[in-house]
Amino acid sequence: MMKQNNLLLLALKQIFELSSVPCNTYRFVSAELGMVRSVKGTLEVSEQIFMLGQPYRLTEGRILLMHAGYIRVRANLIEFTLSAKQLIVTSPGTILQVLEVSNDCELEMLAFTNSLMEGWQKETFLQMFLQGRLYVQLDLAEKEEKRIQQFFDMLxxxxxxxxxxxxxxxxxxAALFHQIYAYRMREMSEDKQQRTRQEEVFNRFLLLVNKYAIRERNIIFYAERLYLTPRYLSTLIRQTSGRTVMDWVNEAVVQEAKLLLRHSDKLVYQIADELNFPNASFFCKYFRRLTGKTPHEYRLGE
Known part of the structure; x- marks a missing residue:
């Protein structure tokens, strides 16, 4: 069942090229838009390119409507469980790992390129999505699930x-995003009082880490961006997540290294340079210390 979900992780161009029949009963794939009405729509290309636990960068964002079962994922370093009657919206550029999928998983999915919406008068929520700044996971009431289903049916x-x-x-x-925004505002008004300042700072910290970790690995940089002292930031992150600031920074760097090793033909010294290591030897020791494998071993899947 795991291999059925790889369409969630690929660029539309890739899927279009791999599909001998881009459109059938369960899927529609063009150069700019893709829809899946069931996990059955992903079967044809699944065995060629998907690997459980492997990070993938989403070229296009995804809107998922979960109908049954669950998927355990890691999105931009944070682990989530996606379950039935949930709507998930994740932006282009999200780094996603699928960790586990239940045997009864069933879902629908929409993906589209930024170019499809080029020139459109975008409202704020859609703009955030296209700019890579959105991850939303909403629990839907029965009426709300039916409304989203109607959008998928019409599309x-x-x-x-x-x-x-x-x-x-x-x-x-655009109308779908307006509707999702309304549901998001409803949820935020319900849980706003439950969110602590520590959680808000932690979420802002993770946004910064995902954006800057390749270049910035000093706690002072993140503390200054959050208008906190390094000592207070260290304490807050440890209390909130049970991990240190550098644990999160290192995980983001390793995640990017894994992407480059598996999804590019760049040499190790080129990857080391791109990730701002002083040399390939330093990068190899760093990668092995954090993963237990050398970059070469990881690239070969050993």
């Missing part, structure tokens, strides 16, 4: 029109 129907009705599709996507 599925419209994308099959000939010629492709680009403006109608763009309008429906």
């Amino acid at each position: 599925w129907d419209v994308v099959h029109d000939e010629p492709f009705p680009r403006e109608i599709v763009r309008s429906l996507i």
Whole structure:
């Protein structure tokens, strides 16, 4: 069952090229938009490119409507469990690892390129999505789930029109984001009082780590960005997550290294340079200390 979900992790261009039949009963894939009505729509290309636990960077964002079962994932360093009657929105550029999928998992998915919405009058929530700054996981009431399902049904129907009705599709996507924003605001008003200052600072810290860890590995940098002293930031992060600031920074760096080792043909010294290590030897020791493998062993899947 695990291999059925790889479409969540790939660029539309990749899927389009690998699919001998881009469109069938369960999927629609074009250069700019992809829809899956069931995990059955991912079967054809799954064995060629998916690996459990392997990080992938999403070229396009994803909107998932979970119907049954669960998926355990790590998105931008944080582990989540996606379960039935949830809506998940994750931006382009998200680094995602699928850790576990239940045998009864069932879902629908929408993906589209930023270029599809180019020139569109974007509202704030859609803009955040396109700029790589959005991860939303919403529990849906029965009425809300039905409403989102109606959007998916209408999009599925419209994308099959000939010629492709680009403006109608763009309008429906924008309307879908307006609806998701309304549900998000409802949820935030309900749990706003429960969120502590520590949690808010921790979330802002992780955003910074995901953005800057390749270049900045000094606690002072993150403390200054958050207007805190290094000592207070260290204490806060440890209390909130049970891990140190450098644990999170190192994990982000290793995650990027894994992506480059598995998804590029760059030499180890080139990767070391891209990740701002002084030399390849230093990078190899660093990677082995944190993963238990050399970069070469990891690249070969040993």
